[in-house]
Amino acid sequence: MKRYILRRVALAIPTLFLVSVIVFALMRFMPGDVATRMVEGHAYAPTLQALRHDLGLDRPVHVQYIEWIKGIALHGDFGRSYWTRQPILEEFVRRFPVTLELAALTILVSVVLGVAIGIVSAVRQDTASDYVGRVLAILALSVPYFGLAVLVVVLPSIYFKWTPVWTYVAFSADPLANLKIMLVPALVFGVTRAGPIMRIMRSALLDVLRQDYIRTAWSKGLGERTIVLRHALKNAMIPVISLIGLQAPLYIGGSVIIESIFRLPGVGLFFFEALTRLDYPVVQSVNLIIAAMVVGLNLLIDLSYAFLDPRIRY
Amino acid sequence: MARRAAFPGFLVLLAVLVAAGPALAQQPKQGGVLRIAEREAPGLDPHISISFLTHSYVSLTYSQLVRFPNGPEQKSPTDFSIMPDLAEKWAVSKDGKIYTFSLRKGVRFHNKPPVNGRELTAEDVKYSLERFMAKSGFRDRFEPVQAIDAVDRYTVRITLKEPYAPFLNHLANPSFCAILPREAEEKFKDFNHPDAVIGTGPFVLKSYEKGVKVVFQRNPSYFMKGLPYLDGAVIEITPDAAARLAVLRAGKAELPHIWGWISPEESRALKQTNPEMSVTPYQVIGQGFIYMRTDRPPFNDVRVRRAVALALDRKGWNDALLFGEGCVDAGPVPCALKDWKLDASKIDPAKAKYLVGHDPAEAKRLLAEAGLAKGFTMPIFHWPGYVVPWRSYYDLAAENLGKVGITVELKPEEYGKYISTTALGKYEGAAMGPSTPFTEVDDFLFGRFYPELPTNQSHVADAELTKMLIAQRREMDPKKRKQIVDDIQRYLADKAYYVYVPQWPQYVAHPPYVKGFKHHDGYGLGMRLLYTWLDK
Numbered sequence: 081m082k083r084y085i086l087r088r089v090a091l092a093i094p095t096l097f098l099v100s101v102i103v104f105a106l107m108r109f110m111p112g113d114v115a116t117r118m119v120e121g122h123a124y125a126p127t128l129q130a131l132r133h134d135l136g137l138d139r140p141v142h143v144q145y146i147e148w149i150k151g152i153a154l155h156g157d158f159g160r161s162y163w164t165r166q167p168i169l170e171e172f173v174r175r176f177p178v179t180l181e182l183a184a185l186t187i188l189v190s191v192v193l194g195v196a197i198g199i200v201s202a203v204r205q206d207t208a209s210d211y212v213g214r215v216l217a218i219l220a221l222s223v224p225y226f227g228l229a230v231l232v233v234v235l236p237s238i239y240f241k242w243t244p245v246w247t248y249v250a251f252s253a254d255p256l257a258n259l260k261i262m263l264v265p266a267l268v269f270g271v272t273r274a275g276p277i278m279r280i281m282r283s284a285l286l287d288v289l290r291q292d293y294i295r296t297a298w299s300k301g302l303g304e305r306t307i308v309l310r311h312a313l314k315n316a317m318i319p320v321i322s323l324i325g326l327q328a329p330l331y332i333g334g335s336v337i338i339e340s341i342f343r344l345p346g347v348g349l350f351f352f353e354a355l356t357r358l359d360y361p362v363v364q365s366v367n368l369i370i371a372a373m374v375v376g377l378n379l380l381i382d383l384s385y386a387f388l389d390p391r392i393r394y
Numbered sequence: 395m396a397r398r399a400a401f402p403g404f405l406v407l408l409a410v411l412v413a414a415g416p417a418l419a420q421q422p423k424q425g426g427v428l429r430i431a432e433r434e435a436p437g438l439d440p441h442i443s444i445s446f447l448t449h450s451y452v453s454l455t456y457s458q459l460v461r462f463p464n465g466p467e468q469k470s471p472t473d474f475s476i477m478p479d480l481a482e483k484w485a486v487s488k489d490g491k492i493y494t495f496s497l498r499k500g501v502r503f504h505n506k507p508p509v510n511g512r513e514l515t516a517e518d519v520k521y522s523l524e525r526f527m528a529k530s531g532f533r534d535r536f537e538p539v540q541a542i543d544a545v546d547r548y549t550v551r552i553t554l555k556e557p558y559a560p561f562l563n564h565l566a567n568p569s570f571c572a573i574l575p576r577e578a579e580e581k582f583k584d585f586n587h588p589d590a591v592i593g594t595g596p597f598v599l600k601s602y603e604k605g606v607k608v609v610f611q612r613n614p615s616y617f618m619k620g621l622p623y624l625d626g627a628v629i630e631i632t633p634d635a636a637a638r639l640a641v642l643r644a645g646k647a648e649l650p651h652i653w654g655w656i657s658p659e660e661s662r663a664l665k666q667t668n669p670e671m672s673v674t675p676y677q678v679i680g681q682g683f684i685y686m687r688t689d690r691p692p693f694n695d696v697r698v699r700r701a702v703a704l705a706l707d708r709k710g711w712n713d714a715l716l717f718g719e720g721c722v723d724a725g726p727v728p729c730a731l732k733d734w735k736l737d738a739s740k741i742d743p744a745k746a747k748y749l750v751g752h753d754p755a756e757a758k759r760l761l762a763e764a765g766l767a768k769g770f771t772m773p774i775f776h777w778p779g780y781v782v783p784w785r786s787y788y789d790l791a792a793e794n795l796g797k798v799g800i801t802v803e804l805k806p807e808e809y810g811k812y813i814s815t816t817a818l819g820k821y822e823g824a825a826m827g828p829s830t831p832f833t834e835v836d837d838f839l840f841g842r843f844y845p846e847l848p849t850n851q852s853h854v855a856d857a858e859l860t861k862m863l864i865a866q867r868r869e870m871d872p873k874k875r876k877q878i879v880d881d882i883q884r885y886l887a888d889k890a891y892y893v894y895v896p897q898w899p900q901y902v903a904h905p906p907y908v909k910g911f912k913h914h915d916g917y918g919l920g921m922r923l924l925y926t927w928l929d930k
Contacts, residue, residue, distance in 0.1 A: 243644040353436075
């Protein structure tokens, strides 16, 4: 197990290196640059040149990359935002709990909905409840979460003069007020993510329910609840857990839109604003940190298989 | 008997009360907090950031040497007459090169460390303006400034290299010249830290929860006694436009934008769902145009440019897209800049038709005369992301030009590329887009037509025009300057260096209990909130 973990961590280094190069290159080769964006229509040549010099953008691209990556590797310094001049890591750490909470609640909503409907669909295969469950899953898969989010914000305000709670309150300050704020975005995001979970849950459970050991359990006269929840569910959960792992970047990626619509001051909003302003160091660094987290999360998920299925060894 | 005698008196009293009713109702009330839904400003340092959001945010807290009128002081939203702010009065030398400002005495900075409410002096003004000249993205506006001196504790002298008529306007523009205390920069390195936001303005920044809200409180020692009326203002950070309108509808914010703006379409939708809302249209300083490489064929031929101008059915656009509320006569000086605008009706009709007319037959004739009887292909570079109605504008331009034989190839660009290349005149053929809403006519003339400037997007190099552009800048007598500006507009009418498209009004929306909030062009919010009060 130790060797497996070490090998995976060692493999993460070239992965993250590649991510850093790709993100850096993408930002630099995107049309337009941050200095021009900062000066916009007011640009007069000396101003623009001076600004480029101040930001270090007049140096060769490879020198800029080396400077950036050296800061991270040697000093853990992710640099400062070009626009706000604030340290990026500090800002990331301050905002991360919001995104983490949103992701956790979204996973909770999607797993509870997806697993529950998936179980009912599988157990009552080809009945009315199965069809309803499958239609719901297709709906959840087809409706884009950002569209649903805008509808949830706009429609009640038009018809009922109601909108979700807006002013963010930290969990540590007032847990109940915080949950009130997080509830609607987590539901919107969670419902749309529940679709694939439901479908995987249904098919995985159907596979397991056809196994010999389940037949044995039936023949022993065990009740349906015991067979499904105690014997079948744990084994059927492995592809569901993998799916959640695969969806991890989506939870972060989705937070970019959800946070900006629901006014949640998390990493997603930080990233969204940086991207619209072409704030190179912020976009690069946030991407790199998230890539590192996704790599780590995938490792954790791989390790969790051993817990769910004792036959799996590392 | 006594009762009978009292009756006429009662009637008189009643009549007086009825007559005075509306007046009493309009008496501003002290108190209340105004909630504004808006995106987050990229920073708080008014000299480092060029974002209108930054300038609007901190305009609540800072004062300037001079300012524009607001609220009951303003004659129109584009009233850019110069009012005293920190400077009580000023004098300009006869040669227009030396400005001497006398500061108000007893003006105090906000009572926050490290400044702790000390008195503002001429040294603060010198420090701030020099910092602006060193750091701001707008510093080119101060290019003619030679020296800034603190003559004594309450007198500041600014010496220019040459007479420069737009100078006071730039000094009054809330985007540019906030007066800041040196100690805050020494402690915080710049003015981006919320604790460093210390000014002498009407509101004090009380707290800033990043990504959540910015809270401002009334400055109890503001030098304009009895103002502001509000106890405070809160900017609730709301990045999404649909969400901003939703909070207005749901009564969770009073302004859905930092200046209360919504688009014509949104205004109609809002009026349907919330008929009680106050929704007022304003002709704002905006301008859109087609710009062309006038230094290269085919647009170096004035006949081709005139054909482009005559092909556009501006009135049709205005009726179809702007509910007939737009301004068709949109250039070269924007419709809203009334003090400087020379209406097309005051220009020789033979020339004015290139600004406002629509004559496809004449356009075809001009093209044939220019040797392009079979037409030609014209690329139009643009950014598709600009607000409604821009996307329709691009299509309408293509359709109108197609009718006279000019095939338009619409070339959409990514915003960064558009801003860094096309909008700065680096393109081939032609392009289309909006102009920055400047507050000085010089920006729309000198900035747009002086050779080699990046904002001279059509690459105009016209020696006769250049002389007039410099002359209007150096003319210190407003009447004489206006004559030159009029001459420039007459001269430009048939040159078609830029082809202007109709300008739409902007709507200011808020609940009816928000009183005294008047639109004023420019990026400042603080002075607009000075006279705003809540009737509830």
